[in-house]
Amino acid sequence: MSVAALETLLERRFHAATVHAKAAPPRGGWSTGITDVDRALGPIGVPHGRITELFGETSSGRTTIAYALLAACTARGDIGAYVDPDNALFAPAAGSAGIDLKRLIVVRPSEASSLRRAADALVRSGACAVTVLDGCSAEVLQPHHYARLAAQAEKNGTSLVVLSRGGCQSLASFASLRVHLRGLTPLWQAGSDGGVRLHGYRIALDVAKSKFGAPGKSASFDVHFPEVAGSWWVPACADAPAAITGSATDACRESSA
Amino acid sequence: MHAVNPAPDVAPRIAALVIPDFLIEVSLRAHPSLVGRPVAVADGLSRREIIAANRAAQGVALGMTPKQARAACPGLVVIARDEQRERAAMAELLDALESCSPAVEAIRPGTCCFDIRALPGGETRALGAAVALASALGLRASAAVADDKFSAHCAALTGGGCSVVAPGGSAAFLAPLPVSLLPLAPGDAERFELLGLRVLGQIAALPAAPLAARFGERARAYTVFARGEDREPLRPRRMATVYEERFAFDTSVDRLEPLFFATRGCIAGVAERLAAAAQTTDRVDLVLVLDATNSLTPSPSVVDIRVDLAQPTASGAIMFELARVALEAREQLGLVEAIIVRSAPCGEPPPQLGLFDGSAGSRHTALAAAIARLNAALATGEVVTLTSHPERSRVPERMQSCLPITSPRQLEQTRRSPPRSRPAPSTRTRTTAPPLREREVVWAPALRLLDPPRPMRAPAAQTERAGPFRLSEGWWEQPVERDYYQMTDRSGALVLAFFDVREGGWYVHGVFD
Structure with missing residues (x-):
């Protein structure tokens, strides 16, 4: 089959979706604000108007990268969107990551069809500079959905970021940038009383595919816990000791009482 | 505005519903425990003064300051005026009256007029129904019907209960009433007193032109009102067209x-x-x-x-x-x-067309x-903005709230505030942290919340974990007592788990990702 025939077949199959080999390079991209990651992602970072896939197992660091992108988006005054079918977005954590929650549209579809419609509405409107599809989104969307989303994202300049486990071939095909989050390594620290505390965790990633940069680069960075409980910001407990192990938790309990 | 012009062959009959102590009644609706106690309503920005008081507030005069009023009437409760509540009460009253009459006009707070001609059952029954409607809303009202709005208003104010001014009898009814019922301009009451004009009948008997020459053109309106010749039509609320x-x-x-x-x-x-x-x-x-x-x-x-x-x-x-x-x-x-x-x-x-405002x-x-x-595509409550409330609760699922998005203004009203400074790591953390090579550090762990928490098997004793961090809250309503741990679960994921101290059992509450 000739190249022209193949292109014709693709356009007929995917309703005249753009073939990225011929597309102009994106006008720019998003920086995650993490130097090592930005260096690995290449000259433009996460490209505008393209699909980016962040894939890895549960607890591999995908959400950290997505938060960083949304923080960069809302910091510039743009609107971001987060499609969250699992209701997993935790506002205190997102706020701590720098996301301006007042400029973030959170969509919590209860059905697969609603998720598809939400993704379509967000991308085709061009209102959101960054749209993150989380949870089961990658499995719910079919190849023709990705084709349509890719075309609309390119037309409107929306960066569509899909968090997945990496098993979706059609998403891998349509994504201009694929980042493999290899995993998350806890950073344990010995406490003075013989126990341990979680100092933070380390995220390692590889760039599996990049149409506008060099794939194959790796990066890693550390995420440290700023607070005692380590999981969210607790102002009332900010003066508590930095490490509490065993059952010595009365400092928090007393301050709450 | 739609004006209801009566047919020339049908004499107008207009009813007025007056709530004499409207401000007090509205305040008592909001504070029912104050019924029977001396209550006054105060208003004013720089100098607050009493603008209404009930009968139990003996010795309180309008214009007093709250301190003076309390000195005059020990036990007096002074309530700040709430115009929003007044508007809401007035809207409720108009809605109720519009269920009886198609043409209802709000004259001022606590006073409204409506067309009574088409109502069945006679004028007295219609007035009684209107008073009953107001009473059902917690507002004590009096009502009257006459040929014009001013006469009906005066009859409702002076008569109490339900009064009927016979057709064509407005002038005779108004004649003995005091001139203070007229909507007088400042100073006119004193000038009428100096001239010995004390009742409306005296005003009605004067020719309009000399009165206007002395008092100005507004005096023509005084004459019209005093003679019972007010022919201003009802101006009902704009009816919603569907x-x-x-x-x-x-x-x-x-x-x-x-x-x-x-x-x-x-x-x-x-x-x-x-x-x-x-x-x-x-x-x-x-x-x-x-x-x-x-x-x-x-x-x-x-x-x-x-x-x-x-x-x-x-x-x-x-x-x-x-x-x-x-x-x-x-x-x-x-x-x-x-x-x-x-x-x-x-x-x-x-x-307006957005031709000249750039890309905004x-x-x-x-x-x-x-x-x-x-x-349009999703169910109600599925498109939201999230707000973080770390100061409201320490329990993760209570630390955030969501608000449905209905308008783009919700996302555009607020300019971005400078990012909240991330809590600086404590000195102890820095000193006790293991030596790290040159590596970028992010101080914001991304936690994916599981709500409701997912049950998990109790971790093995040798599982490496940090904690417990005790959270104890809400003992007065929804008690929560949990011991939180950060640990690696059986699949290798770094999770935030807790042991429910009250009910027992282990739960995963979040995954670090």
Whole structure:
């Protein structure tokens, strides 16, 4: 089959979706604000108007990268969107990551069809500079959905970021940038009383595919816990000791009482 | 404004409903525990003064400061005026009266007039019904009917209960009443007193021209009022016009294409009528009349679909596009035999063209379109903004709240505030941290919340974990007592788990990702 025939077949199959080999390079991209990651992602970072896939197992660091992108988006005054079918977005954590929650549209579809419609509405409107599809989104969307989303994202300049486990071939095909989050390594620290505390965790990633940069680069960075409980910001407990192990938790309990 | 002009062959009969202590009544509705106690209402920004007091407030005079009033009447409760509550009470009263009469006018807070001619049962019964309606709202009122608004108002104020001024008897009724009932300009009351003009009959007897020469043109209005010749028509509230278009199918349809065809036509009709009236709407209601006779399963005969437009418009194309999305989102509509499209003007002027405001206009339009599409396609409450409330609670699921997005203004009103400074790591953390090579550090762990928490098996004793961090809260209503741990679960994921101290059992509450 000739190249022209193949292109014709693709356009007929995917309703005249753009073939990225011929597309102009994106006008720019998003920086995650993490130097090592930005260096690995290449000259433009996460490209505008393209699909980016962040894939890895549960607890591999995908959400950290997505938060960083949304923080960069809302910091510039743009609107971001987060499609969250699992209701997993935790506002205190997102706020701590720098996301301006007042400029973030959170969509919590209860059905697969609603998720598809939400993704379509967000991308085709061009209102959101960054749209993150989380949870089961990658499995719910079919190849023709990705084709349509890719075309609309390119037309409107929306960066569509899909968090997945990496098993979706059609998403891998349509994504201009694929980042493999290899995993998350806890950073344990010995406490003075013989126990341990979680100092933070380390995220390692590889760039599996990049149409506008060099794939194959790796990066890693550390995420440290700023607070005692380590999981969210607790102002009332900010003066508590930095490490509490065993059952010595009365400092928090007393301050709450 | 629509003025109700009486037919020339029918004498006007206008009823007035007056709530003498409106401010007090409204305050007591909000504070029912104060009924029977001396109460006064104070108003004013720089100098607060008493503007109303009930009969139990002995010795309190209008114009006193709250301190003076309390000194004059020990035990007095002074309440700040709440105009929003007054407006709400007045709106409730008007709504109630409009259930009886089509033409109801709000004269001032606590006073309204309505056309009584068409009401069945006679004037006295109609007045009694109006007083009963007000009483049901917690407002003690008096009512009267006369040939004009001023006479009816005076009769309601002076008569108490229900009063009827006979047709043609307004002048005789008003003659002995004091001139203070007139809407006098400042200083006119003293000047009438100097001239010995104390009752309305004296004003009515004077020729209008000399009075106007001495008092100004406003005195002509005094003469008209005093003679019972006030012919100002009722000016009822603007009645909400609802534009409606219907389409009935020859045979019931169960496919979307004919439904879209009918909807497009109906919406085009509604949009034309809106545009012709220079009005816009922010909402379209689709009513699908289902064919229940051919349905195998019992189902409702009517399906209401509300389509919020996010931004006022009179564009039929926009309305149809969102209606199409809303119809597509509903699966298994059943057999439809008719469709009704309704839309009410929202009162906002048509939006200005965004020709000269750069890209901001197009961004706003795009955002409005996105929100409207999302709301049309998804169920209520599925498109939200999140707010973090770390100060409200320490329990993760109570630390955030969500607010449905209905308008793009919700996302555009607030300019971005400078990012909250991330809590600096404590000194102890820095000193005890293991030596790290040159590596980027992010101080914001991304936690994915599991709500509700997912039960898990108790971790093995040798599992490496940090904790417990005790959270104990809400003992007075929803008690929570948990020991939180950070640990690696059996799949290797770094999770936030807790042991429920009250009920026992282990739960995963979040995953670090």
